Amino acid sequence: MPKVGMEPIRRQQLIQATMAAIDEVGLADATVIRIAGHAGVSAGIISHYFGGKDGLLEATMRQILTDLGDAVSARRRSLGDASPRAHIGAIIDGNFDRSQVSGPVAKTWLAFWASSMHKPQLQRLQQVNDRRLYSNLCSQFRRVMPQEPARRASHGLAATIDGLWLRGALTPDGLDADGARRLAHDYLDQLLANHESTPVS
Amino acid sequence: MPKVGMEPIRRQQLIQATMAAIDEVGLADATVIRIAGHAGVSAGIISHYFGGKDGLLEATMRQILTDLGDAVSARRRSLGDASPRAHIGAIIDGNFDRSQVSGPVAKTWLAFWASSMHKPQLQRLQQVNDRRLYSNLCSQFRRVMPQEPARRASHGLAATIDGLWLRGALTPDGLDADGARRLAHDYLDQLLANHESTPVS
DNA sequence: AAATTTTTATTGAACGTTCAATCAATAAAA
DNA sequence: TTTTATTGATTGAACGTTCAATAAAAATTT
Numbered sequence: 001m002p003k004v005g006m007e008p009i010r011r012q013q014l015i016q017a018t019m020a021a022i023d024e025v026g027l028a029d030a031t032v033i034r035i036a037g038h039a040g041v042s043a044g045i046i047s048h049y050f051g052g053k054d055g056l057l058e059a060t061m062r063q064i065l066t067d068l069g070d071a072v073s074a075r076r077r078s079l080g081d082a083s084p085r086a087h088i089g090a091i092i093d094g095n096f097d098r099s100q101v102s103g104p105v106a107k108t109w110l111a112f113w114a115s116s117m118h119k120p121q122l123q124r125l126q127q128v129n130d131r132r133l134y135s136n137l138c139s140q141f142r143r144v145m146p147q148e149p150a151r152r153a154s155h156g157l158a159a160t161i162d163g164l165w166l167r168g169a170l171t172p173d174g175l176d177a178d179g180a181r182r183l184a185h186d187y188l189d190q191l192l193a194n195h196e197s198t199p200v201s
Numbered sequence: 202m203p204k205v206g207m208e209p210i211r212r213q214q215l216i217q218a219t220m221a222a223i224d225e226v227g228l229a230d231a232t233v234i235r236i237a238g239h240a241g242v243s244a245g246i247i248s249h250y251f252g253g254k255d256g257l258l259e260a261t262m263r264q265i266l267t268d269l270g271d272a273v274s275a276r277r278r279s280l281g282d283a284s285p286r287a288h289i290g291a292i293i294d295g296n297f298d299r300s301q302v303s304g305p306v307a308k309t310w311l312a313f314w315a316s317s318m319h320k321p322q323l324q325r326l327q328q329v330n331d332r333r334l335y336s337n338l339c340s341q342f343r344r345v346m347p348q349e350p351a352r353r354a355s356h357g358l359a360a361t362i363d364g365l366w367l368r369g370a371l372t373p374d375g376l377d378a379d380g381a382r383r384l385a386h387d388y389l390d391q392l393l394a395n396h397e398s399t400p401v402s
Numbered sequence: 403a404a405a406t407t408t409t410t411a412t413t414g415a416a417c418g419t420t421c422a423a424t425c426a427a428t429a430a431a432a
Numbered sequence: 433t434t435t436t437a438t439t440g441a442t443t444g445a446a447c448g449t450t451c452a453a454t455a456a457a458a459a460t461t462t
């Protein structure tokens with residue numbers, strides 16, 4: 001049923017179908033036929049719009065990382081020059097945003113993470129995202145502590161966030177976003193408390 | 202060159218070769234021919250000793266988890282009824298044991314983790330290991346805090362350990378075991394400090 | 403407004419490749 | 433001579449990609 005302007009629609013459908021297929025049977029068994037079936041189209045269309053299966057997988061990972069970045073940015077934009085705690089809290093909340101922690105997204109994210117160890121194209125995306133999270137955390141921690149402790153705090157908090165995702169992806173019931181957020185915030189409070197020069201309460 | 206009693210030797214060789222192959226090209230491209238090549242044998246031998254490729258992969262994951270459990274047990278055995286901090290510290294150290302954090306092992310571990318989302322056999326192994334870590338942590342935290350905080354502390358510390366592994370597997374230079382251990386110990390100290398009824402220093 | 407042509411979107415069978423598994427043949431040790 | 437260990441060519445299944453054929457919409461002409 002050829003109607004003009006299908007490209008953006010099909011691209012989005014196929015990216016969603018990719019996540020659905022990976023959620024269903026894993027990356028290894030997410031064949032082009034299965035993905036196309038989820039989108040209600042034929043297999044050939046994937047090569048037409050993405051140049052091949054690899055192009056579709058890369059586009060899917062890029063979408064996940066873009067959504068993640070947007071979720072963080074949206075929460076930080078309204079903060080202005082608020083406290084480091086507020087900014088880092090927003091980063092945490094953005095990382096556990098609803099749209100990011102659904103079963104399909106979490107499983108796809110983990111599958112890509114593992115796959116990126118040996119696919120340069122995916123590894124590049126992964127590292128860009130990683131460094132953005134780390135440097136955002138670091139520059140906020142730097143406002144209340146010296147460089148070396150700030151680096152350690154950033155590394156620890158980033159690891160905790162990723163670890164909670166990792167465990168959430170494997171849990172049958174999916175990630176408990178509220179519980180994870182609370183845990184990360186508690187950790188953040190403790191990291192900050194260690195470097196407070198003027199204890200308030 | 203048929204000599205009697207080759208079975209345990211070949212099994213070990215093939216398990217090591219599996220990790221080497223996954224480290225080299227990833228789980229998706231770790232074919233039986235490549236694995237057999239790493240062990241210096243022919244592909245057919247894999248089906249002979251492990252019943253098929255799946256059997257070899259399961260044996261490899263089982264070995265990684267067994268080694269991990271042994272590394273933890275060995276450090277705790279000499280502790281007797283020492284402090285919770287000492288026991289949990291030993292669990293942390295065991296998880297960042299030298300034999301566990303080498304590039305091949307870390308990458309294989311992550312590959313299996315992702316794969317276990319959709320392979321019941323691997324998922325079972327994964328969950329047994331997971332619950333062991335969690336309940337070990339929990340029973341130690343319980344000695345110094347109520348049940349609910351102990352659960353939260355265990356979940357948080359387990360997530361941090363896994364997160365450090367995850368990031369270590371992806372880092373080009375491999376996991377910085379000492380740095381990771383220090384971070385996990387700092388987190389542990391903070392978790393315990395929040396529930397100390399008799400502040401000593 | 404009807405008929406025609408052009409453009410765009412889509413299909414799905416065919417093709418070449420790659421993989422794990424099999425098993426008859428082989429060779430060294432017992 | 434018997435037993436045990438190992439090989440590697442073969443087989444069948446499954447995969448991603450390609451491309452000629454098709455069909456619907458849009459544009460153009462009558």
